[in-house]
Amino acid sequence: MSNTAALKEADEFFRAGNFSAAENAVGGVLALDPGNAQALHLLGLIRRQSGNLEEAKLLLCKADEAMPGNSQFISDCASIFHAQGHFDEAAKRLRTAVGLSPRDSNLLFKLAGSLRALGDIIAAREALEAALACSPAYFDALVNLSEICRTLGDSVAAASRLAAAVALRPGWAEGHNALGLLYEKAGNNDRAQMEFIKAIELAPANPDPYNNLGMLCAKTGDVRRAMEHYKTALQLRPDFPEARYNLGNCLRDIEEYDAAILSFRAAVRLRPSFTEAIYNLGEALDKTGNYEEAEDCFAAIVSADGIHAKAHSSLLWTLNYDPRYGPAKLYEQHKKFGVTFERPLHRSALRPCDAAPGRRLKIGYVSADFNNHPVARFMAPVVRNHDRSQFEIFCYSGVEKPDAQTEFFRRHCDTWIDAEAMPDESLAGRIRQDGIDVLVDLSGHSAGNRLPLFALRPAPVQATYLGYPNTTGLSSIDFRLTDSITDPPGEPRVHTENLLRLDGCFCCYAPPPAAPDVGPLPADTAGAVTFGSTHTLSRLNKSVVELWSEVLRALPLSRLLIFRTTLHGEARARLSGQFEACGVAPGRITMLDTVPPQGHLAVYNSMDIMLDTRPWSGHASACESLWMGVPVVTLATDRFAGRMVASVLSCVSLGECIARSREEFVARATSLASSLDKLRLLRGGLRDTLTASPLCDGARFTRGLESAYRRMWNDCCRKERPNP
Secondary structure, eight states: OOHHHHHHHHHHHHHTTOHHHHHHHHHHHHHHOTTOHHHHHHHHHHHHHTTOHHHHHHHHHHHHHHSTTOHHHHHHHHHHHHHTTOHHHHHHHHHHHHHHOTTOHHHHHHHHHHHHHHTOHHHHHHHHHHHHHHOTTOHHHHHHHHHHHHHTTOHHHHHHHHHHHHHHSTTOHHHHHHHHHHHHHTTOHHHHHHHHHHHHHHOTTOHHHHHHHHHHHHHTTOHHHHHHHHHHHHHHOTTOHHHHHHHHHHHHHTTOHHHHHHHHHHHHHHOTTOHHHHHHHHHHHHHTTOHHHHHHHHHHHHHHOTTOHHHHHHHHHHHTTOTTOOHHHHHHHHHHHHHHHHHHHOOOOSSOOOSOTTSOEEEEEEESOSSSSHHHHHHHHHHHHOOTTTEEEEEEEOOSSOOHHHHHHHHHSSEEEEOTTSOHHHHHHHHHHHTOSEEEESOTTSTTOOHHHHHTOOSSEEEEOSSOSSOOOOTTOOEEEEETTTSOTTSOOOOSSEEEEESSOSOOOOOOTTOOOOOOOHHHHHSSOEEEEOOOGGGOOHHHHHHHHHHHHHSTTOEEEEEOTTOSTHHHHHHHHHHHHTTOOGGGEEEEOSOOTTOGGGGGGGOSEEEOOSSSOOHHHHHHHHHTTOOEEEEOOSSSTTTHHHHHHHHTTOGGGEESSHHHHHHHHHHHHTOHHHHHHHHHHHHHHHHHSGGGOHHHHHHHHHHHHHHHHHHHHHHHSOOO
16 A cells, blocks of 8 residues: 555544554554654644644654645644643744745634733734634634633624624524623623523523623612522522622612621622622621621631732721720731732822922812712812812812712812722822822722822822721821811820821811701600610620610610611611610610601601710711701710710810710710700700801811911921922
């Protein structure tokens, strides 16, 4: 038999999968002609099929050497290098093959694979586009090019390529599902919905498109329908962690926190490393007052991923609720944040102070709370009253859901920047470009903060104010604005920033224009005093429950009203049990979780006196309470967070409501409750008192704040000015 006939027979055996017979046939050829290129090539393919890649590579390389210029031989040899992880050598050989056969779409496709493995995504895309120019209906090339476009962030191009692939295989359910995801990413929600529905029609037992359709509904605000899709996905695959997580998010959004917590827990059980589910579980636990377990969730993320800034900030936030953490211990925890995030990010300001102390200054406010949020309500009078001849105001907004309050800030600042989607480096560059002199953080470690941005040092002077009752832990923030009551002089240093004390109170309150009228004193109708609370539930720790219970036991006819929209289910049962354990019968406590038709401020018309919390006092709630004619009794503690209400009360001449010990707190609360005439007088006059006080004098407060900014700038100028 001739070599040609023997090679033909060997090739037929190979294609039929009879590799042993193929090897015998090709062996006969090589026995007579050891350098036969086709025989070496075929034997190399046989060795590759059996998994002997090293010997296959030697044989295929010999074949290439024996018959140079054969693009198929070069391609098959390159495939071995690729399989062994030698992507650079594979790409080099495939480029040679493409040079020999530039219209061979298969060669171009293989070249794209090696280039992609090397990380050269742009070159891989070019190779796939060339392959499709040769073979427009090349299914695998369309799919791979779509994946590359998605990786490059071009969702529109990715969707276009995948749509072409799906058109070639209209029954490809997974393709329709993937195409729906691309359309959603590109902002084409209608097409995305059509593709998810088509995927469900083709593969009704596949839970993935149900989950994706649920995410699309949640994104467009149809939470109830989203939940239906997630539940269907979970019926099909009960161990689907993403669907459990997504269902938990919807339950959280409608404030069904107990069910959300169960769903997040299930997601974490299914995938213990599911960071997003652990984080959202922590948030939900915090909302229901279970701050200790929330701490555990955030701490677990920080332990597993030391550079998770969001979880680290949330951990610090919850530690402020915990009475086990004193100021020194909290300070140590905050410094860890600074060490973690400042060392890799810290930069010197590109523009130093220009040593011109008297010129007009550019002030930049950075916040995610320029919307219906307490920070916005305290900042509104400041932005409204800034002296524009001396200060140019920039707002760098991280607001996700703008509202009427957002529009107020947009109108009242000189320059508004939507920064929510801007990476820290990009935003730092914009701040430097704007020439900001004093950059003010309004978030601290609250949600949506940009503290890593401040570690980049984009402005010569940086300060933190209002949004967080503690140090940031960053040495790159120069000042923390405070006052002499919240941070009295002479105390141990528990802050990385320098303190700059404002005259009077640290904040300025803008009373809500749509507040309901102050109602009559509830005690006159009820025959006994009703104490009240509208605080976040995590502030109601066991120490607070014990303290309030002392007050209630001292006045056996008194009652307590607690209002919070998250106060139901487990949270209600836990609080009720804690009060009962302290000797307060459940019937003496009213728990409300529904906002009255007149708005949440109307709840205060059912209270005679508000009781404050510790160690974190509620100064926003206190301001609302006072505006509604309800005095607040506070226990000033050993930190800024515990003295905020004391500062507010001092500002409105209600020092009699400030206690310095537990015993004094009980005494002041019971004394006030025993004087209905005093309560009636306060109820009828507190609005006028607030209106006439420095607390609500926006112009006066803003002048003081501007003076503080000028002092910061002058301090910077002195440091920059050369010695005479």
